[in-house]
Amino acid sequence: MFHLRYLFLACFMCLAATVSQACDEWFLEKKAVAGGSGGNPHFDVMCDGSRVSEIQLWLRHGYVTGLKVRWSKQDADGVFNTTQEKSYGSTNGFATQQILFDPNELITGLTVYPNQNPRRVKQIVFQTSMDRKVSLGVTAGIADGKADANVGTGYPVGVWVRSGTEIDSFGMAFIREPERINLNVDTYPTLKDARPKLKNMTPVCVPVRRNEETTVKLSETRKHVDISKWDWRVGLKLGFKYSGKAGVPSVGETGFEVSAEASFGLGHEWQDNNERTLVAEMTKKFPASTYEDFKAAGRLDSFTEVDENGEPLLNVLVVPSYYEANLDLPYKGTMELVYRDQKKLSWPVSGTYTGVLASTVNITERYVNVCPTNVQN
Template sequence: MSYPTTLTLIGGNSGGAFSLTGEHNGASLEKIGVWVGGWQVRGVKVWLSDGRVQGFGEAAGPYQEYHFQAGECFTSLSLWGNGEGTRLGAIKFKTNQGREFFAKMTDWGLKTEYPIDVGSGYCLGVVGRCGADIDHMGFMFLNAVQSAVLTNVNYPTMNQLIPQVAVEGIKSISFRNDSSNTQKQKVVTSKKITNKSSWSVSESLTKTFSLEVKASIPKIADVKVGFSVTSGSTSTYSQEQTEERTETLSTDIDVPPWRNVDVVITIGRAAFDLPYTGTVQITCKNGSVLQYETQGTYKGITYTDFKVITNESAL
């Protein structure tokens, strides 16, 4: 059976179990601090991208830490035991930013190096056992990734949203009919519009993988009492989507005999934030899937259809 994560534990088997990972929400390792002793790694402190922080073992002895940048991943990792099979002895890794971290016990020399499979390089956190020292520990990695998708997107408060729409006049024209016959006039206008959509997702994830979104994009509808938000059809988008296009309107206007007709064409523009819920599905190249529920904010800029307003008056 294939799994979406990989984990190798190095050290002894004493102490109590610990785990701090983003296996269930996609959070990644953001920062790690390590304390070392003469013959062991004494303690570690771990920060995840979702804000969780936890220390294991004892915070005593020489200390060093490493802070990962957004999108920074492991390219290699080696772990050592302390040579007696009782404790973790050293941690060494390199990243795709060309940086390196190496923390090792200060008195005992290193013996067997264990190169660790880092999968995709995206580290979800750490797992191990500890008491006063780090008995054993490993880093949990996401395996090589085939695709990452945000799907099952819902907007639970969409029906409660009252959009603030800025109405812009596109064209204004008047027609005069001095005859006894109805005249037909054609009005043509166009406007370049830019629709924008984005779904907030963990920066550590979007800086590392290309995330697709399968969702409907909320749209603005002009109704009798103002404007409302409706849901369009579901399609596939990038996590930050910009669509530029030119909208063109061609409409016929009837001008009755001995009348003036004033024509105004408008369009509405709305920008809004909308909470969403959804599911992140990360499919690995080995066929396994890491899936978890998520929530965030949809930010959109969208336009209404053209609106044609006519006003008829006597000559």
């Protein structure tokens, strides 16, 4: 019988989603601008999945005269290639400096310092997820009015620049970090959809000794790996891990662990591996009087195989089984990102529930003279 009261269910929802590549300004963090108000304004953001991968500075007379910004994007083979370069100000400085970002490196801190007079950008300081702190520009004579960025997810997609022949002000744009993520599912799998099936575990055969308690331990582990591909337009990282058991202790228990972690980058395609492990365990004890009870009842008289003392061999053959259902079932719903100002970004999603549904372990036992040759001892 399939005992619903002993079911234990866990699902990891494999999402597949696509959102518009339009770059709505409210979707960006862009508050770190420092410097003067001269020059012409530039706001350059790449919304096709590219990220800022390199910034080069030209310096002269204690401030920044020019900037070159490079964007890169991951191709189908996982290689990052330059997608766009833009220059601001002039390149007639007497020194150059640059910062290169690793494809997986996020910006965890950004501070922009102005010069005193004229009001220009003097220094830009980056802190990154790879424990780097990089200062570009001139450190001496920094004026008040620095700007600290709200870096959001740390994924840089653009720059804010005012420039003429010099860099008057500088800031960056990052993908915003959502305050919460809602998944509204419209369709759910049912037990009928899962179609539980009876699964046999590996049989065990052990000897029953005179005046000794006999213990049989059974364990079965099944592993399954789901490989999914994701194509997201938001910077996001999700982690999931759960484990547990269900059943009746000392009679039969089942347990499983589902663990998965997926990283999503703006416009990149990622491969997600979800490993599911089902562990079915039980311990069965037979009393020390079992052998004597069988002998007194004459149930050993027909046994032909004997032990070293000439006593008939008595073995117990235990065959365990349980019900299992794989929940590789489709669903549809809506994914919603909610931000601090309560603005929302939502889009339809579809995917597959993956998990394991298992019942308590059932066993059948049989006493035999000789254990089968293909059974574990």
